[in-house]
Amino acid sequence: MESQNIRPGHLTAHQTAQQLGITLGGVRLLVHRGRLKRSGGTPRQPWYAVTDVAALLAERQARPAA
Structure with missing residues (x-):
């Protein structure tokens, strides 16, 4: 079960x-x-x-496809 009291600007692991x-x-x-x-x-x-998650996502998208 995921926490209902997550702070703004944060994501759960899921x-x-x-x-x-x-x-x-x-x-x-x-x-x-x-x-x-x-x-x-x-x-x-x-x-x-x-x-942090957005930075990782941008890094993955900027990487050329193998």
């Missing part, structure tokens, strides 16, 4: 995964690799800043 087009495991991997930083929530229900 919302982050949906925005980036990846799985929750992919979100955890981005955090583990230091590419994405938790910005609130709890250890089990972290939040991520919209600006």
